Amino acid sequence: NAGVTQTPKFRVLKTGQSMTLLCAQDMNHEYMYWYRQDPGMGLRLIHYSVGEGTTAKGEVPDGYNVSRLKKQNFLLGLESAAPSQTSVYFCASRVWGRRETQYFGPGTRLLVL
Amino acid sequence: GENVEQHPSTLSVQEGDSAVIKCTYSDSASNYFPWYKQELGKRPQLIIDIRSNVGEKKDQRIAVTLNKTAKHFSLHITETQPEDSAVYFCAAKGSSNTGKLIFGQGTTLQVKP
Numbered sequence: 001n002a003g004v005t006q007t008p009k010f011r012v013l014k015t016g017q018s019m020t021l022l023c024a025q026d027m028n029h030e031y032m033y034w035y036r037q038d039p040g041m042g043l044r045l046i047h048y049s050v051g052e053g054t055t056a057k058g059e060v061p062d063g064y065n066v067s068r069l070k071k072q073n074f075l076l077g078l079e080s081a082a083p084s085q086t087s088v089y090f091c092a093s094r095v096w097g098r099r100e101t102q103y104f105g106p107g108t109r110l111l112v113l
Numbered sequence: 114g115e116n117v118e119q120h121p122s123t124l125s126v127q128e129g130d131s132a133v134i135k136c137t138y139s140d141s142a143s144n145y146f147p148w149y150k151q152e153l154g155k156r157p158q159l160i161i162d163i164r165s166n167v168g169e170k171k172d173q174r175i176a177v178t179l180n181k182t183a184k185h186f187s188l189h190i191t192e193t194q195p196e197d198s199a200v201y202f203c204a205a206k207g208s209s210n211t212g213k214l215i216f217g218q219g220t221t222l223q224v225k226p
Contacts, residue, residue: 031212040122042202042216043157050211058213090156094212100145102214104156 001026004105006091012111013081021076021108023091029103030096032074033058034066036087037107043090049074081112115140117205119217127225132190134220136203139184145206146179146186147214152199160201161188193224 007022023032030051035043045058047066055066063085065077074093078085088109092102116139126132138146147162163170163177163186170177174193179186186205190197200221204214 033213035216040218042117042119042218043204043214044216045213048211048213056211059215100147100162100206100212101159102147102212104158106156 003027004091004093004103006089006105006108008108009106010109010111012113013078014113015082017081018077018079019081019110020078021089021091021110023074023076023093023105024072025091025093025103025105026072027093027095027103028071029093030071031094031102032068033092033102034064034074034076035090035092036060036085037090038087046076046089081110083112086110086112115143115205115207115215117203117215117217119203119220121220122218123221123223125223125225126193128193128195130193132188132193132197132222132224134188134201134203134222135185136187136205136217137183137185138205138215140205140207140215141184142208143184143205144208146177147204147206148175148177148188149202149204149216150199151202151219157202190222193222195224195226198222198224 034046049068052071091105144165149157203217
């Protein structure tokens with residue numbers, strides 16, 4: 001099993017450009033999450049999904065959209081990138097039920113100029 | 114809103130000494146408290162977790178304690194080794210079925226040989 005994978009690993013955008021980050025998991029997990037990590041601020045939840053076809057807002061959703069059309073994929077979109085969205089983005093997934101562990105992907109480093 | 118405070122932000126210890134990282138949470142309904150370790154440039158990985166019905170849990174050199182009344186939980190690492198050097202994050206999960214975690218700001222632990 002590959003676990004949780006993220007595409008791309010690194011990207012540079014200009015202000016106003018759009019892009020989509022892809023998260024894929026092969027563990028048949030129901031829950032998926034998108035976080036951003038900034039120095040001194042820990043991991044902050046952007047959006048999450050509790051199952052195929054569902055999405056919900058987290059702590060810092062502004063400027064981002066998500067879709068979960070397939071159970072194994074969770075896409076994070078930036079419609080008009082801003083320098084404040086420069087960050088490292090992590091995707092995570094977990095199984096439904098009492099096993100609470102979230103498994104993280106390797107991260108995507110995004111630089112918005 | 115829900116909040117998790119983590120202290121200290123940086124911690125430097127001599128190899129063989131103990132390290133303690135402390136977190137406080139605001140949501141009294143929180144019932145699950147994981148600790149993640151993140152090495153430089155890598156993804157966060159779960160190292161230990163505790164549920165609200167348990168006061169202490171130990172796994173070899175690491176242990177976590179929970180004080181529900183005070184809404185505190187702590188990570189204890191004994192006999193520290195250079196490979197323990199990393200950023201450590203605490204988190205808390207509320208009682209909802211979304212599995213959302215609120216993370217602390219992180220502690221950078223440096224173990225000097």
